[in-house]
Amino acid sequence: MGLNRLTRTTACVLTLVAAAALSGCTKEEPGVDEPAREGLAIDVSGVAYNVFLTRELNLGITPDSAYYDGPPAAPGRALYGVFLQTCNEGKKPLTSTSTFHVEDNQGNEYEPIELEENNAFAYRARELAPKDCIPEDGSVAQLGPIAAAMLLFDFPLEDTENRPLELKIEGPFDYATGERETKTVELDL
Numbered sequence: 001m002g003l004n005r006l007t008r009t010t011a012c013v014l015t016l017v018a019a020a021a022l023s024g025c026t027k028e029e030p031g032v033d034e035p036a037r038e039g040l041a042i043d044v045s046g047v048a049y050n051v052f053l054t055r056e057l058n059l060g061i062t063p064d065s066a067y068y069d070g071p072p073a074a075p076g077r078a079l080y081g082v083f084l085q086t087c088n089e090g091k092k093p094l095t096s097t098s099t100f101h102v103e104d105n106q107g108n109e110y111e112p113i114e115l116e117e118n119n120a121f122a123y124r125a126r127e128l129a130p131k132d133c134i135p136e137d138g139s140v141a142q143l144g145p146i147a148a149a150m151l152l153f154d155f156p157l158e159d160t161e162n163r164p165l166e167l168k169i170e171g172p173f174d175y176a177t178g179e180r181e182t183k184t185v186e187l188d189l
Contacts, residue, residue: 031183035166038188041087045171045181046094047128052148053083054167054187067121067150070113077156082112082167082187083148085135088128096134098125099170099180102153102187104162112151123149160189 030036031044041050057064057079059072064081073079086096102110115122120140128134135141135149142148155165164186171181 031169031185035164035184035186037186042169042183042185044097044169044183045174046088046090047096047171048087048089049084049169049183049185050086051082051084051167051185051187053146054080054189055083057081057152063145067119068152069116069119073154076158077154078160079113080153080155080160080189082151082153083146084123084151085133085148086123086128087133088130091130093127093129095127095172096125097169097171100151101168102155102165103168104159104165106159106162108159108162110153110155112153115150115152121150123151163189165189 028034030040031042036042038051038054041048043049057067059065059068059079067081068079082100082102088094088096100112112123121135121144123134126134133142135147141150151167167185167187169183169185173180
């Protein structure tokens with residue numbers, strides 16, 4: 001009877017150890033299995049995207065007036081800047097994506113506002129050499145208070161309550177697989 005109890009105890013302990021080991025094997029991938037958090041870089045098609053900050057812009061104050069030189073948001077709406085850095089951490093040239101949108105928990109989708117060509121803070125997709133980033137080292141955006149390029153969104157104020165709001169980042173179309181890699185970042189509004 002003592003041996004049978006020892007065998008059952010050993011079996012239970014081994015089962016718990018095996019379960020703990022297997023649970024460690026199912027690591028969730030940020031941006032895929034669950035949205036990544038702001039401040040964590042995620043890889044999309046070989047390029048690292050890091051959303052540093054999301055905040056409402058007040059065009060009546062500096063530096064917000066430099067981020068966007070356009071009309072203010074209409075009544076009941078707000079302009080939000082999504083500030084991000086994009087880097088090629090690989091060994092061959094890669095092109096950053098230009099396909100972003102924000103989705104709220106009700107399924108409403110928002111595209112970024114196209115910013116003027118001379119806007120020094122605007123995110124612009126381009127080919128990145130190895131170790132190259134957007135914004136470029138030494139640029140106004142990189143030397144600015146947030147050290148990031150900006151995507152600008154115009155949201156209805158009521159929809160900012162439909163949290164979480166998630167930035168969807170779509171990589172370039174892969175003709176070999178017929179798919180686009182897409183990852184998600186939860187915006188901290």
